[in-house]
Amino acid sequence: MHLIFFIIVSVVLIHAQSIHQLIDASIKNHPSIQTIEHRLSAMDERIEGSQNFTNPDLSFTINDIQFENPTDRGLEPMQYNAINIKQQFPWFGKLDARKTFTQAQKSVMLGSYEAAKIVLAEEIRITAYTIKELEERIRIVNRYKAVAKQNIDLYTAYASTENKSHTSSMSASLMLSKTKIRAERYKAILKSQKAKLKYLVQGKVSTVSDTLEIKRPKSLGSYLAKLQNNPNYNIKLSEKNVADANKAIQDLSVTPDPYVKVGYFNRTEYPDYASVTVGISLPLYGSEKLNAEAARKEVLAAQSASLDYKYSLESEIYSMYAKLTEAYQIYKIIQNESLPQLEHMFELSQSNIQNGGDLFTYTNLLEQKLALEEQRISIKAEYLRTQARLKSLTGEL
Secondary structure, eight states: OHHHHHHHHHHHHHHEEOHHHHHHHHHHHOHHHHHHHHHHHHHHHHHHHTTSOOOOEEEEEEEOOOSSSTTOOOSSTTOEEEEEEEEEOOOTTHHHHHHHHHHHHHHHHHHHHHHHHHHHHHHHHHHHHHHHHHHHHHHHHHHHHHHHHHHHHHHHHHHTTOTTHHHHHHHHHHHHHHHHHHHHHHHHHHHHHHHHHHHHHTSOOOEEOOOOOOOOOOOHHHHHTTGGGOHHHHHHHHHHHHHHHHHHHHHHTTSOOEEEEEEEEEOSSSOOEEEEEEEEOOOOSOHHHHHHHHHHHHHHHHHHHHHHHHHHHHHHHHHHHHHHHHHHHHHHHIIIIIHHHHHHHHHHHHHHHHTTOOHHHHHHHHHHHHHHHHHHHHHHHHHHHHHHHHHHHTTOO
């Protein structure tokens, strides 16, 4: 018998996976993460492309076509066939500015990649803890279903000698029905949560090995100290860097880029020749200066946005930490005060029943104990889900 039990436990442990294992598997396999990875890879080509000149213009010209004799190309010196190539050259520093701008864009995408992993890890933790909570609730409810059935048998035995035992038996039957309904509801929710976890992990999960165990919460300062690790905050800082890089580009655009145009002219009856043209576009209308000023204001806007997000993040950490400590204190009250007191009352009630006491009071205490044990499971899961949220806020996988 012991050998069979050991084999069953061993099989369960082999197929059980920890939350960290689920997170690692999800990051490797989830399509949403792979999507950003592909986009990040594409940014390398964009960075390389930012160092290229604009494509040259190539044109072919047939000049001075005489309508009286279109095919004769030797009537006069102005008749020629020409090939022209025009190339624009970026002003000094513009290629470097474009590269910096593209690299800053990649930093934003890299931040979104880290943020996506953090969100995925948070969702897996919350879903896994909810599954463990539901499994514990079902286990407790099933245990109380067995106790309720025993009580019905006990009340039936008392019914032959005690008139009030009939009422107690009805009460126990009602408790059994409520417990069955609760168990079915938990099973339905459990199925939906397992389906959600399967999607998050991109694979079937038989058992989550983590248990609903909680420890004293860390200090608030330890969470606030990790605020800088929040990927969304880093995205805001990267967006400010993008705005800075764009401003540098717009500042440089005030100075126009020169271009060189080279042409080769072929004449049928006359010598061939070449031409060279050097020119620039004239910034007469001030659009470049307006764009530079707009870019400067966008830098200020990005700076304000990052500061605002930092304050919002601090506020959310404070709020989540208050929720965490509240859950921990409630758990201690239930564990150290409420349950021991109710357990003592329960034992007294059992002794009272053996001496012919009221069975209805016993049933009422049994319902209270069931509710309190479920509340203990619920607050432990809530504590761990809140802790998962705090890990996400501080950029922890």
